[in-house]
Amino acid sequence: MPPFEVPEGDPFGPHNLPYGVFSLPSGGAGAPGDDGSDSDGSGSGSGGSERRIGVRLGDHVLDAGAAARALGSPYAALLAQPTLNPLLAAGRTAWSDVRRALTAWVTVPSHRETIEPLFHPLSAVTLHLPFEVADYVDFYASENHARNVGKIFRPDAADSLTPNWKHLPIGYHGRSGTVVVSGTDVVRPSGQRKGPADPAPVFGPSVRLDIEAEVGFVVGVPSALGTPVALADFREHVFGLCLLNDWSARDIQAWEYVPLGPFLGKSFATSVSAWITPLEALDAARVAPPERTHPLLPYLDDATGADGPGGYDLRISVAVNGHVVSEPPFSTMYWTAAQQLAQMTVNGASLRTGDLYGSGTVSGAEPGQRGSLLELTWNGQEPLELPDGKRAFLEDGDVVTLSAWAPGPDGTRVGLGDVTGRVVTG
Known part of the structure; x- marks a missing residue:
């Protein structure tokens, strides 16, 4: 044709x-x-x-x-x-x-x-890989995901969210050198791990390898060191977005992350689409974020919506070995990309061309909308039934594919480029 x-x-x-x-x-x-x-x-x-x-x-x-x-x-x-x-x-x-x-x-x-x-x-x-990645930041912006994780790891807590969660977008700095394009094999990482009942840590390949279905935002125009980027300037700096899979070794992360957060459990691979969708292509998909339940400090307060609604209606699909296991809705994300950019720079940190930041795992309110195996299997307690067998976490040879679309002008659909990765033995 x-x-x-x-x-x-x-x-x-x-x-x-x-x-x-x-x-x-x-x-x-x-x-x-x-x-x-x-x-x-x-x-x-x-x-x-x-x-x-x-x-x-x-x-x-x-x-x-x-x-x-x-x-x-x-x-x-x-x-x-x-x-x-x-x-x-x-x-x-x-x-x-x-x-x-x-x-x-x-x-x-x-x-x-x-x-x-x-x-x-x-x-x-x-x-x-369509651009040279400068810095990489990953956020934790889905309330549904954060509450699920809180219930899994802090089942007796009065509130499944940490006290700061509704006041700022939580994030961490990753490794830009391990951002790879869709289609790149993901080598199973090795590291220290220690179960709650183990007398001492052991070293070896991760046995709880997971995915995180996310959306990545690509920075174009840099900013000056010492000058925060305001909410209203989001579209002056961010060029577009893409699907992103932030692979996670849950067992390595669980042992290392107290008190400083993710490190080796998250830094071995982050897969992104080969296609960057410009923000202008998604104007018809802009939606209001969920209702705020806590008052926000001025630099994060988007109540006026001066630049239009800050959320995006992206319909994501997660498939393992060709079998769809989840359909997370990005419209439910509590913190918007503009708020994440403001949080990244409010201390004066500068932006560089090619900076990439991930939304954090996208999860909806329903069980079939969870964006990680950690949630889908409830930390391995409820394995998924796939045509080729049960999965608590990923096995060698498994292929994970993220795909998505958004409403476009005049009833059209805007497709986002797929993100595919195959797990191979380390």
Whole structure:
């Protein structure tokens, strides 16, 4: 099917146009993975050509830099890059201009003859990590998730939430060097673990390997050290979002995290989609967050909604070995991405182009909406029944896939790029 003939209802139609980075096989032939992503995490592909910025339309990828040159765009140099970082740093005006131009290139008939040769089938390209990750921060913003975790680990507590939870978005700093693109195998981590009844810790592979279904937000425009970013400036700094799986070794984390929080149990791999969806593509999916139950300090108070509603209606699906086990709704997240950005910088910490921050596990109120195996199996006590056997936590060879869509303009759907990872023996 020609690239312009996107089937009606396709979630990757011209209303979406997410950005990625791709390469072509050397000599016009290659063997990319099932989803076209890197399989080894190196981002180099196998004998591929140079990397280039691509925009997805249906099941094709447009070489954005080549299209910009062919049509005389003033943004040709910005799009002729091996990474999205220069575009991220260019700012909101450039983001809007480029998106407007791309929409015209793929919808106006007079452009078709020029850019049709610049499309490539998605199945024929290798997708890479689309931006160079600067810093990585992970939050804990779902009240349903936080309450579930509290009930599991503090069953006798009067309140399953910690005292600070309703007053600020809780987060921690991760390792940007272990952020990998969808399709990269995840090596089972090893570390110290100690069960409550064990006399001493032991070292070995994690036996309680888990996932966390999250949404990642990608920072474009940096900020000055010592200058907090206000809620109203969220869209001036954040370029777009993607699905994110923050893999977790629950047994390693349980032994190490008192008193400083997650470390080796969370730092071995974080998988992100190969496609970054610009915020402008999700304007129709903006919704009000849940009702606040505690008064907020001014820097977090979004009651006025001056920049519109701060939540996003994203419908996430979690599959293990092709079997859907959960459908978490992002609209239930208590803390918004704008509040998380404000919390990240209120002490004067600066933003850098390519900063990535995760929403934290997305969980809804129903059992079938929980975004981690920790919750879905209630810490392993209620294993999932899968077609290939029971699962309390992940086994070697298991493949986890996150997918999602959001309401788009005029009844359309906006698809987010999948995130897939396969667990391999450490």
